[in-house]
Amino acid sequence: MKFKTIEWKDDRVRMLDQRKLPQEVRYLDCRNASSVAQAIRTMAIRGAPAIGVAAAMGIALAARKNRSTHPRIFAKAVEKVCREMRETRPTAVNLFWAVGRMEKILEDVERDGVEKARKRLVREALQILETDIEVNRKIGMYGKHLIKEGNGVLTHCNAGALATGGFGTALGVIYAARDEGKRFEVFVDETRPMLQGCRLTAWELVQEKIPATLITDSMAGVLMRKGLVHLVVVGADRIAGNGDTANKIGTYGLAVLSKSHGIPFYVAAPTSTLDLSLVSGEEIPIEERSVAEVTHFRGFPVAPKGVKAFNPAFDVTPHSLIHGIITEKGIIRKPFKRNLKGIMTNPK
Numbered sequence: 599m600k601f602k603t604i605e606w607k608d609d610r611v612r613m614l615d616q617r618k619l620p621q622e623v624r625y626l627d628c629r630n631a632s633s634v635a636q637a638i639r640t641m642a643i644r645g646a647p648a649i650g651v652a653a654a655m656g657i658a659l660a661a662r663k664n665r666s667t668h669p670r671i672f673a674k675a676v677e678k679v680c681r682e683m684r685e686t687r688p689t690a691v692n693l694f695w696a697v698g699r700m701e702k703i704l705e706d707v708e709r710d711g712v713e714k715a716r717k718r719l720v721r722e723a724l725q726i727l728e729t730d731i732e733v734n735r736k737i738g739m740y741g742k743h744l745i746k747e748g749n750g751v752l753t754h755c756n757a758g759a760l761a762t763g764g765f766g767t768a769l770g771v772i773y774a775a776r777d778e779g780k781r782f783e784v785f786v787d788e789t790r791p792m793l794q795g796c797r798l799t800a801w802e803l804v805q806e807k808i809p810a811t812l813i814t815d816s817m818a819g820v821l822m823r824k825g826l827v828h829l830v831v832v833g834a835d836r837i838a839g840n841g842d843t844a845n846k847i848g849t850y851g852l853a854v855l856s857k858s859h860g861i862p863f864y865v866a867a868p869t870s871t872l873d874l875s876l877v878s879g880e881e882i883p884i885e886e887r888s889v890a891e892v893t894h895f896r897g898f899p900v901a902p903k904g905v906k907a908f909n910p911a912f913d914v915t916p917h918s919l920i921h922g923i924i925t926e927k928g929i930i931r932k933p934f935k936r937n938l939k940g941i942m943t944n945p946k
């Protein structure tokens with residue numbers, strides 16, 4: 599990619615400030631864990647895998663800056679930062695998965711000492727980033743076969759390099775198909791209210807010179823009816839044990855439309871997005887964000903003062919509407935309950 603979503607710089611974490619895109623390509627340097635947490639909360643960095651990487655790097659930064667030599671004091675301080683990271687956003691499970699990996703290292707601090715733990719925490723955060731990029735490439739490798747020459751591919755929100763350590767999940771599939779020389783058109787939902795499709799996905803595709811057409815969310819049905827869409831591929835923030843998938847608000851409607859037009863609907867996500875502790879999507883916590891995101895457009899009021907508004911950031915697509923889940927271990931098909939469990943227990 600021509601840009602880096604997030605980078606470890608020893609004394610700081612550098613991230614591309616996604617609030618400024620596409621008007622400005624500006625990098626944000628976070629010099630302590632609290633500013634990383636603030637960047638996640640305010641969506642300077644967003645997208646399930648990317649916030650997992652950011653949280654891990656924030657924790658590593660805290661470990662590096664903490665000068666204590668006393669194992670218990672060191673562990674307590676870093677655990678506090680882990681809790682702060684867990685509270686930034688509730689839906690994407692990758693965040694909790696990444697924080698959990700960092701917490702695991704703290705279990706050995708009493709035995710191995712502070713210096714070792716500090717190094718291991720930094721190494722783990724870098725490993726989470728590197729693995730995420732590798733995993734995205736594998737998702738692309740498995741998913742690219744779903745795109746045929748001349749297809750129209752519709753995507754929602756941003757599940758690209760900006761939403762991950764690099765390359766992307768749903769967009770990773772698109773990049774991999776392009777790298778094979780396939781020609782196709784991408785339709786990009788603008789993704790109200792935060793416009794991740796318009797501001798971020800469209801920007802990525804323009805950078806990569808992939809033919810793309812931006813549409814408002816309400817136009818997807820018309821395109822499908824006209825026969826212009828052959829495949830829908832989206833990312834995910836949390837996938838329950840039965841395959842029910844939480845993703846950006848609007849995904850569910852898109853899945854219903856796809857079914858009614860006979861268009862295959864695929865989810866692309868790393869296995870770190872699976873939450874097999876949840877039986878169904880009913881149990882997925884859904885973030886509700888400020889209603890000002892709905893009543894205002896980039897800070898400018900567009901709704902009458904005093905009107906009520908509702909702003910859930912995610913919805914849950916029932917597994918029955920999903921054709922397959924493209925992971926780094928292959929495409930998982932129905933029955934999801936059995937097959938998702940299978941890929942998590944079978945190392946191959």
Ligand code: MRU
Nearest residue numbers: 644645646755757761833834846
């Ligand atoms: O609120 P966001 O922008 O963090 O929501 C992001 C999405 O819903 C993405 O589609 C999802 O995280 C998949 S990212 C590879």
